[in-house]
Amino acid sequence: MSVSEKSEVIVRIARPDDSAVCGPICYAAFCAINAAHNFPCDFPSEEHCTKLLSRIFENSGIYSVVAEIDGRVVGSNALDERSIICGVGPITVDPTIQNRGVGRKLMQVAIERAQQRGAAGIRLVQAAFHNRSFSLYASLGFDVREPLSCMxxxxxxxxxxxxxxxxxxxxxxxxxxxxxxxxxxxxxxxxxxxxxxxxxxxxxxxxxxxxxxxxxxxxxxxxxxxxxxxxxxxxxxxxxxxxxxxxxxxxxxxxxxxxxxxxxxxxxxxxxxxxxxxxxxxxxxxxxxxx
CATH class of the missing domain: 3.40.630 (Aminopeptidase)
Structure with missing residues (x-):
């Protein structure tokens, strides 16, 4: 189902059954960006992503949201609230939906949620080769703290x-x-x-x-x-x-x-x-x- 270029991005609370749609989106999103830079996908299969997001969406300590355009789910994000420091992710957007501000809106909702709850800080880990995500996070106010090597x-x-x-x-x-x-x-x-x-x-x-x-x-x-x-x-x-x-x-x-x-x-x-x-x-x- 296609979406209109003029349609608004709506963010709502995720339901456990949203994982059936968000899982394949998560897998496709990570595989697409990693493959574009000659890196292996972070996840082994769509099924793995679906099960992972199902556990996240069901966890009461994690604030999970999905983004919709014209009633179609096009992405998701999660905010781990189990500590005074909140962790963001995984955030994924349907690779076929580009330049619509979906990722930015998903991040803004997570940041606002953490600030409303009085979190001391927010952290995330991003793929260093992914220039778009780095630019998004930096523009929203995130600072680089530590380079990491996934081993x-x-x-x-x-x-x-x-x-x-x-x-x-x-x-x-x-x-x-x-x-x-x-x-x-x-x-x-x-x-x-x-x-x-x-x-x-x-x-x-x-x-x-x-x-x-x-x-x-x-x-x-x-x-x-x-x-x-x-x-x-x-x-x-x-x-x-x-x-x-x-x-x-x-x-x-x-x-x-x-x-x-x-x-x-x-x-x-x-x-x-x-x-x-x-x-x-x-x-x-x-x-x-x-x-």
Whole structure:
């Protein structure tokens, strides 16, 4: 169904069943821009995107919206509200609908929502090769904070001397959140608890104390650690790196070189951007694709 050039872009709250339309749009949008720059698609299939967006649209801690033109869904966006810092994404627009301001309107709605709720800041991660998205985010007020290297590879199945890695339990949550507060200035309790409930979260210990954790070692999880050694232990002990891979801060050259020496490869460059409160993280860390 075609849309009129003069029709208004309408943004509304997403419903779980919108994922059936938004999933294929998400897949097509990411595949189109990545292929245009000779990078692999971030997602393996339309079905994967549909399931992902279905979980996002159903999550009460995430504010999800869709854009419509003449009653046709042409894009979607999500704002993760599970922390005092909100994360934006994934934002996608139907590749056949260009230069209609859909992406800008989806972003403006997310920013207004975060500001209305008194969020301390907003963050996102964008593909560094995507000039259009970078220009949009910069024009809306987002600042570049960290260049990232998305890295992927085979499971290392190694251990780091002096470090013990194990599955996280609910009893570990307080220590993990305290660590996040100390190193980053805020905690991400709900994301961590979800990772623990799903059996994805892991902790690293040194001398019987938790020195790092990951909510999920991959594209959708974040990791906080006291040192590169603690972070290396989490990576080395992972069964796999979920999704397109892990997001390694490119300025942490020690960690980047270690990953490369372990056989991990750089899949694509990305950029962490923020609006509002941003404190330079201490220790060693990996952001999720949200932040």
């Amino acid at each position: 992927q590879g085979h499971a290392l199945s190694q251990s780091i001397p002096g470090r013990t890695v194990r599955n996280a339990t609910p009893a570990d949550a307080q220590a993990c959140n305290t660590l996040a507060y100390r190193l980053h200035g805020y905690a991400r309790e709900l994301e961590l608890s979800t990772g623990i409930e799903r059996g994805l979260a892991r902790v690293v210990e040194s001398n019987g104390h938790i020195t790092g954790y990951t909510s999920h070692l991959g594209f959708l999880g974040h990791t906080v650690a006291e040192s590169n050694l603690d972070l290396q232990a989490l990576i080395a002990g992972a069964e796999s790196l979920a999704g397109p891979g892990i997001l390694v801060p490119s300025r942490n050259t020690e960690l980047v070189r270690w990953c490369l020496n372990q056989g991990l490869r750089v899949v694509q460059p990305m950029t962490l951007m923020s609006m509002g409160l941003y404190s330079e993280p201490e220790g060693a860390w990996l952001p999720s694709v949200l932040f």
